[in-house]
Amino acid sequence: MLSLPFLLCTALAFAASALALAVPRAVSGFPDPVVDPFYSQPSNIASYSLGQIIDTRATVSTFASPSLEKSYQIKFRSQNAQKQPIAAVTTVLVPTKKTLSSSGQASMLSFQNFQDSVTLSCSPSWAYVANSGSPAALAANLEAPIVNGWALDQGYYVSIPDHEGPSSSFISGTNAGHIVLDGIRAALTSEGLSTKTQIGMYGYSGGANAGVFASSLAPSYAKELNVVGVSLGGTPVSPQDTFYQLNGGFASGLAGAGAVGIASAYPDVQQYLDTHINAKGKPVIAGLKSDGTCVGQVVAEYGFINFFDLITPNQDFLLVAPARKALAKETLLQTQASYTVPVPKHPRFIYHALTDELVPFNSSQLYIQEQCAGGADIRSIVYPVGEHITTEILGIPSALAFLGSAFAGTLGSVACGTIIPDTPLGSAASVKVLGSARDSALQKAKSDGSWNL
Template structure:
């Protein structure tokens, strides 16, 4: 017992120290982000507009590309090779759509057909176009979506492995937050686009991984479910999903009137962008105050909505009691609930037992469903974390698991579930965490991102 407590305390101290060091640099970055000229946001940037006739191209077709400069928190330039690809994908209603992914290579790396590819899905969690990660990663973008911007630290950790990385705008041009099929399609087609992009030099049998937490896990999880039918040619070796929001309805009910009510507000707004019938329902039944509130939520990113709508009762914005009991919301929420298909790629799921935003019972249930259907799932339940803490403390195990999969190490058939005191309280996780922290501090200070033999 003493050993377990000591390891757990050491892990928590390491997480706090690392977070403090990174906060010092990122606070400086936030204070200076306005110094660089801001690029035009997606709604004003012609690059995001697809060419005429793109609808007839195959999903994953690269429609346009450009090289870009990446900056952490809009201010700290990252020495990393980066391009943006506009590509054809498919929306929630199975209609053609175009969106953007940012693809990355280690500094100094040459194209390679044997290089693994990781698709990293950030938690955009917003219903406004300027919140897209393709914009938020650029120099001078400001800090409207600083929560998503912070995930550059995990993106850099992936590039540091020598991998190519795709970071898709999986919500698409309409910022359809919570639209699962849309997110899954855009993630898979972003992988196709990366494979089709000659400067990366990826091969037809490139080993592919996916990773995301919270909103990013929603996209990763839907991609894993849809891949056998939508993109069976992709050689996906593993999918890591943390803080998995299986049931948006249950997240909404739990968040309402609490500190995360603003995230639920963004989710409803995002779904109204994907479902015209929901937008019409809201236009019919929202009060005047409710219409003004949702109009504002559609213009703001995650942390602004989280602050403005915290502890609000969102149902009071409607003129009818219990709006979720009506047929249109019921149908929409049923369609965006996970567990409709079984992943064939191996899956690593990590979730806090005490998650205050995303119910762990829903994740328990979908894992059981996957396993009953023959999926290969490694499920790790964490006791000492909560939703936000596990982003940090769960990342080392997710990264190590992906390294094994992309390195060619297979997983056993079947499923395994374990409950741990703290994911970070193992020597391997702590060592990985320390390496990630050091490499990110160096990257934030201007050191090239990538393995030493490539820079």
């Protein structure tokens, strides 16, 4: 029996292809990021400080509503996994009403989209320009209108980083964490907001990988930021474990994209793949990296591939020295890491399905155990039944309830690892958090896979 994620991603792939035929590939002033000079790397990038603004431009947003005053993109300085300077992009949403905390501080949500692909044309910033023709627009605008619409209604600013960066380094959490945090810095500067501004983060799946690394890096890399809460669901804390679960299955394209993404962040891994990729593998890798191959196509067109067969000699290339070294830096499991994994003290909410077919449940639970042993503040929900995508839908009310309480300063304290009550769709509590329209939209998404708000 085909799973809902496979059917949804297949539908997204066909719909994206139809959209590409029906809509011009570039709205005026916003061409494909592959050729758009706004995404280019300045020759003097090293002269900028982390988070410093390089350029800005206004956009017409897919999140248009009475709660949105304006939207725009910021190009800013960050650094990649090798700590080399890069220019990255974030999309900023400014609320019409600006809510202040009891201490007089503004609030900002950093929303990490699950880009899950390895081409710049799938960048969230392009997908969130109205009528851009982005091949990622459908997938990028599934849960995003729910979460970001909620944030704007609350009076929170929003930053949506292109967390894979200019090299599209999918699943390199170190790279992504830097970009998320520097994107927040740039957004705060642009809006004239204090570093005391309350920062929350949201991410699911590939977006949660970026979010969990940003959370982990924040106390050292961006210690000036006031992080009050981080919500993470279906979180890949170990690229190695996730690759093994995906490889050869219906969503094996995500494993291949992950290998390509890690290689783009680690030159030694790239050199190994370039040297050992065989004739069978070259068109697969080229296809994954081709313009317009976004998450729907990655899953629908590159399923049931054993990526170890694309290397000569055929072998588990995660075990070769360059990959082992990179993966030991790109895991948040202390049992796999070559460094001391940080234990941030800000509150976190982590949810996962026991039966998640894409991202390993056991790895996520081990992460919680290791973090709690170090004194973390984590509360969680385990969904006993649910696929990866259905669990995202189920978890949104609880995730936003958590973030709302974090911004309001009403979370309270719990023992680390505490399983908290779910906020079920259709309940009075869910409607109170989301509003009736968003709650109904998520119920419909759970029922038939449609996400129309």
